[in-house]
Each structure stands twice: as structure tokens, then as C-alpha cells.
Amino acid sequence: MKTSQTFHKLMQYVRPYWFFLILSIGLAVVSVVTQLYIPILFGQCIDCMLSKGHVDLVLLSTYGTKIGILILINAAATWVMNVMNNHMAYSIVKDMRAQIMFKIQHLPLSFLDDHGIGDILGRMIADVDQISDGLLLGFTQLFSGIITIVITILFMFRIHVGISVLIVLMSPASFFVAKWISKHSYHMFQKMTQTREQLTSYIEEMVGNEKIIQSFGYGQRASQTFQKTNEDLQDYSQKAIFYSSLTNPSTRFMNSLMYALIVGIGSIFILQNALTVGSLSVLLSYANQYMRPFNDISSVVTEFQNALACANRVFEIIDAPQESPEEPNTLIVNQESVDWQDVSFSYVPDHPLIQHVSFHVEPGQKIAIVGPTGCGKTTMINLLMRFYEMDEGAILIDGTNIQNVSRHSLRQQFGMVLQDTWIKDATVRENLCMGRSYSEAEIEVACRSCRSWDFIEKMPKGLDTKINAHSLSQGQQQLLCITRVMLIKPKMLILDEATSNIDTRTEVLVQQAFDTLMKGRTSFVIAHRLSTIINADQILVMKEGKIIERGTHDDLLAQNGFYANLYNSQFEQVV
Numbered sequence: 174m175k176t177s178q179t180f181h182k183l184m185q186y187v188r189p190y191w192f193f194l195i196l197s198i199g200l201a202v203v204s205v206v207t208q209l210y211i212p213i214l215f216g217q218c219i220d221c222m223l224s225k226g227h228v229d230l231v232l233l234s235t236y237g238t239k240i241g242i243l244i245l246i247n248a249a250a251t252w253v254m255n256v257m258n259n260h261m262a263y264s265i266v267k268d269m270r271a272q273i274m275f276k277i278q279h280l281p282l283s284f285l286d287d288h289g290i291g292d293i294l295g296r297m298i299a300d301v302d303q304i305s306d307g308l309l310l311g312f313t314q315l316f317s318g319i320i321t322i323v324i325t326i327l328f329m330f331r332i333h334v335g336i337s338v339l340i341v342l343m344s345p346a347s348f349f350v351a352k353w354i355s356k357h358s359y360h361m362f363q364k365m366t367q368t369r370e371q372l373t374s375y376i377e378e379m380v381g382n383e384k385i386i387q388s389f390g391y392g393q394r395a396s397q398t399f400q401k402t403n404e405d406l407q408d409y410s411q412k413a414i415f416y417s418s419l420t421n422p423s424t425r426f427m428n429s430l431m432y433a434l435i436v437g438i439g440s441i442f443i444l445q446n447a448l449t450v451g452s453l454s455v456l457l458s459y460a461n462q463y464m465r466p467f468n469d470i471s472s473v474v475t476e477f478q479n480a481l482a483c484a485n486r487v488f489e490i491i492d493a494p495q496e497s498p499e500e501p502n503t504l505i506v507n508q509e510s511v512d513w514q515d516v517s518f519s520y521v522p523d524h525p526l527i528q529h530v531s532f533h534v535e536p537g538q539k540i541a542i543v544g545p546t547g548c549g550k551t552t553m554i555n556l557l558m559r560f561y562e563m564d565e566g567a568i569l570i571d572g573t574n575i576q577n578v579s580r581h582s583l584r585q586q587f588g589m590v591l592q593d594t595w596i597k598d599a600t601v602r603e604n605l606c607m608g609r610s611y612s613e614a615e616i617e618v619a620c621r622s623c624r625s626w627d628f629i630e631k632m633p634k635g636l637d638t639k640i641n642a643h644s645l646s647q648g649q650q651q652l653l654c655i656t657r658v659m660l661i662k663p664k665m666l667i668l669d670e671a672t673s674n675i676d677t678r679t680e681v682l683v684q685q686a687f688d689t690l691m692k693g694r695t696s697f698v699i700a701h702r703l704s705t706i707i708n709a710d711q712i713l714v715m716k717e718g719k720i721i722e723r724g725t726h727d728d729l730l731a732q733n734g735f736y737a738n739l740y741n742s743q744f745e746q747v748v
């Protein structure tokens with residue numbers, strides 16, 4: 174997106190706060206006018222001091238009082254303006270984060286899969302903070318800076334046209350120096366933001382998987398990669414700061430040159446009686462006031478450019494195409510029969526994955542999907558739940574095409590227990606109920622039937638014990654997740670069996686809990702251990718996205734094909 178487009182989009186977030194913006198600009202005018210009038214009064218004070226022993230004290234005290242009042246008005250206006258600006262900047266940032274959060278919930282899963290959590294976190298937290306800093310600086314310094322420049326020119330020209338023209342002509346020099354520097358720093362700020370993003374993702378990945386890293390002895394390699402990215406970040410940050418820190422000294426140098434020139438030329442005008450000493454002091458003070466916003470604006474521009482780079486990344490999320498609009502129809506399920514009709518799908522165009530898959534599931538049947546890793550088992554579930562939309566074919570539930578009903582009503586029919594358990598930092602009860610209300614008896618029955626009551630009962634406060642993912646074993650987490658689904662009483666089930674990292678005794682419990690849950694429900698089971706699906710009504714054997722064999726366990730063993738091989742090899746391993 175072009176910088177002007179990003180700026181325009183950013184301004185749309187400012188629009189709801191137009192009242193505060195106008196108030197802030199009004200207060201900036203008051204602050205600038207009072208600030209500029211004070212030097213005039215000081216100049217008049219100087220001209221009251223005619224010579225040694227000749228001071229007009231009455232006039233001096235009148236000017237003194239006026240100066241005092243103006244200082245008070247200036248302080249009050251500046252303070253209220255800052256409060257307004259803070260309110261605007263933080264409100265805009267709040268709106269932006271809310272919109273990103275909303276958007277994330279409506280983005281297709283493919284966007285989240287492609288970008289990763291670290292990247293999205295970085296955009297939502299660090300980038301939005303940077304936008305807030307840029308906006309705050311923009312509101313506080315850009316507006317008052319521009320107003321200062323305009324009003325100072327008017328005040329200066331009233332005092333002496335010649336010197337005012339000199340000041341106005343010389344001022345762009347320092348501005349262009351600053352602009353040249355900020356162009357270079359923008360590039361570095363962009364690299365700095367990208368690298369910071371990489372670092373966030375990397376830390377998140379490494380800390381989240383610390384146990385695996387330790388067990389593989391990958392720590393040193395991980396540290397080296399971390400160190401390289403960390404050093405890059407240091408390098409880009411230092412370069413960005415190096416360029417941007419050049420702005421102030423170089424513009425100040427240009428200003429000092431101009432200051433010296435005004436004093437030289439001004440003294441000639443005083444000698445010719447065309448200017449008083451007081452007026453020259455006012456002009457010098459104005460030259461200073463006039464140049465300050467240029468210096469401020471140049472550093473604001475640098476900061477604002479950084480904010481625009483971040484805004485660009487934030488808008489990439491906000492503007493990303495949403496999931497296709499929801500169908501108004503609701504899926505009503507009575508029988509729970511499922512039909513897959515010639516379904517094909519690929520994540521990447523021209524790389525077909527699921528190819529012409531068709532099968533029929535009778536109500537209440539248990540369907541097991543087996544096959545080597547990467548054959549597309551999880552993808553089948555992604556299509557059934559419409560996390561991804563199929564390219565061809567149709568899936569019908571009780572004769573209704575799932576494409577023609579709302580995703581929400583489709584997903585409501587299913588209870589899912591996945592390998593990755595999700596335990597909130599909350600009480601056992603909150604983890605089980607997930608915002609719904611159940612009676613104490615309902616919870617206990619569900620817990621008992623799903624074999625989780627034994628360990629919940631032993632907890633210090635039972636259902637009201639606070640838990641998190643680290644305070645429970647993998648098996649206990651699984652049992653809680655199964656109980657959670659049991660409480661919802663879904664019509665159909667999707668189970669991704671996670672029996673690999675739990676002990677044999679708990680595995681038996683989990684299996685019993687799964688069996689209880691599946692009783693009478695149409696269930697899709699992604700099976701990793703074939704011993705757990707021997708009693709499935711239909712086993713679909715997948716290879717490279719196609720169903721290559723199907724039937725019951727006994728049918729498939731009798732076929733003595735791929736499944737029989739797979740089963741025998743697992744069985745041999747166990748023996």
C-alpha cells in the first residue's frame with residue numbers, strides 16, 4: 174500500500190474524534206498566540222529601559238502583569254491540549270486493536286496458518302504502540318508546529334519585513350537537511366520493525382517448545398539463531414537511531430548560522446534607525462520560535478514515517494479478505510448421516526491434496542481415518558468443519574450441503590477433542606463450562622462418565638481449584654477436554670486421538686472416556702494407534718490424499734493390503 178493510502182486510512186480512525194481534534198487545534202492556536210505575544214511584551218519592556226537611570230516603571234509593571242497573565246493562559250491551554258491529544262491517540266489505538274481482534278476471528282484459518290502467532294502478536298502489540306506514539310507526537314507537535322510557523326510569520330512581518338523575508342528564505346535549508354536524513358532513517362526503521370517481528374516469533378517458538386529443544390540438544394543452535402537475529406536487530410536499531418539522531422544537531426547548526434546573520438543585518442538596521450534594540454530582540458526570539466517547529470516537525474516526520482510503516486502492517490490484517498459471508502440458513506440435524514461426494518482440495522494451487530474423496534456415513538457410525546503422516550487426515554476434518562473451503566465436490570449432512578448453511582450452525586453440531594489440549598488459566602469448573610451454565614449434578618455425571626472425577630475430587634478445592642496447562646498431566650488435560658465436550662452433548666464428534674504422550678493406565682482411561690462420549694453419536698476419529706479403532710464401523714485408509722482402502726477392521730485385514738501391513742507393523746512393534 175502507498176504511504177498516502179496508509180495515511181488516508183489512518184485518518185479514518187481519527188474521524189470519530191473530530192470534536193477533540195478541533196478543540197486541540199483551537200487550544201494550539203491559543204497556546205501559540207500567547208507564546209508569541211510574550212516576546213513582543215518583553216521587547217516593549219526593553220524599550221521602556223531608555224538608558225541608565227531612565228526606566229518607565231509604570232509601563233514596565235503593566236507589561237509585567239500582561240506577561241504573567243499570558244504565561245498562565247499558555248500553560249493551561251498547553252495542558253488541556255495534551256490531555257485531549259492523549260485521549261485521541263489512546264482511543265484510536267483501542268479502536269484499532271478491537272478491530273484487529275474482530276478481524277482475526279473472521280479471517281480464514283489459512284491467513285493465521287500462513288502468518289504465525291508471533292507475527293500477528295507483533296502487529297497487534299508493538300506496531301499499534303508505535304502508531305500510538307506517532308499519532309501522539311503528530312497531534313502534539315505537528316499541529317502546534319504548523320500553527321506556530323504561520324502565526325510567527327504574521328507577527329514577524331508586522332515588525333520588520335526585510336529581516337522576516339531573510340528568516341523565511343533561510344528556514345527551508347534546515348528543513349531539507351532534516352528531510353534527507355529522515356529518508357534514510359525510515360528505511361532502517363522498517364528493517365528494525367521486521368527484525369523485531371522475527372525475534373518475537375522466534376522467542377515465542379523457542380520458549381513454547383523449551384522441553385523439546387532441551388531434549389534434542391538444540392539449545393545451542395537455537396541460541397545461535399537467536400543471537401544472529403538479536404544482533405541484526407541491534408544493528409538496524411542503532412543505524413535507525415544514528416540517522417534520526419543526526420537530525421537535531423544538523424538542523425540546530427543551520428539555525429545558529431541564521432541567527433548570526435540576523436544579528437549582523439539587524440545591527441545595520443539599528444544603526445540606520447530603522448529598528449529598535451527591543452524589536453531586534455523580538456525578531457531574534459521569533460526566528461528561534463519559527464525554526465523550532467521545523468526541527469520538531471522533522472523529528473515528528475521521522476517518527477510518523479515509522480508509525481506509517483507499522484500502520485501498513487496493521488492494515489494488512491484489517492484489510493485481509495474475510496471468510497466468505499455466512500449463509501443465513503441454519504443446519505438442522507436429526508439423523509446425523511454424512512455424505513462426502515467427490516471432494517477435492519489443495520492448500521497450494523497446482524498441488525492437489527485431497528482428491529475425489531467420496532464416502533457415506535450412517536447415523537451413529539464410528540468412522541476412523543488412518544494413514545501415514547501428511548496423507549491429509551487433519552485436512553479432511555478442516556473441510557468437514559469448513560475451516561477451509563473445498564475446491565470441488567460437496568459434503569452433505571442429513572442431505573443438506575454444508576456450503577449452504579452458516580459455518581456457525583455447522584460447527585455447533587460437532588464436539589471436537591484435538592491432540593492440542595486447551596486449558597485456560599481458570600478454575601476446573603470454568604474450564605469445563607466454557608461460559609455455559611450446568612448444574613452441579615450435570616457436571617459431576619459428565620466428569621464421572623469421562624473418568625475425570627477421580628482426579629478433580631482430589632484437588633484442594635475440587636471443581637473450584639484454579640488450574641492451568643502446566644498444573645495438569647497430558648492425560649488429565651485430555652480427560653478434561655473430553656468432559657468439556659461431553660457437557661455440550663454435541664450431535665457428532667471429531668476426535669484426534671492423542672495417546673502418544675500419556676502413560677498406559679491413563680491411556681486406558683482416555684480410551685474409555687472416548688468410548689462413552691462416542692456412544693450413539695456419529696464420530697470421526699483420526700487414529701494414530703490402530704488398536705483403538707478395531708471396532709470402528711468403517712475405516713478409511715488414506716494415502717497421498719486418496720482413500721485407497723475402506724471397510725471394517727476384519728475386511729481390511731482380509732484384503733491383506735496397505736492397512737493390513739500398517740496394522741501388522743504396529744502390532745509387531747508392540748510385541
Ligand SMILES: Nc1ncnc2c1ncn2[C@@H]1O[C@H](COP(=O)(O)OP(=O)(O)OP(=O)(O)O)[C@@H](O)[C@H]1O
Pocket residue numbers: 283286287520521526544545546547548549550551552553
Ligand atoms: N495450512 C496449510 N498450508 C499448506 N499446506 C498444509 C497446511 N496444513 C497442512 N498442509 C500440508 O498438507 C498435507 C496434509 O496435512 P495434514 O495435516 O492433513 O496431514 P495428516 O494426515 O493429518 O498428518 P499427521 O498424521 O502428521 O497429523 C501435509 O503435506 C501438510 O504439510
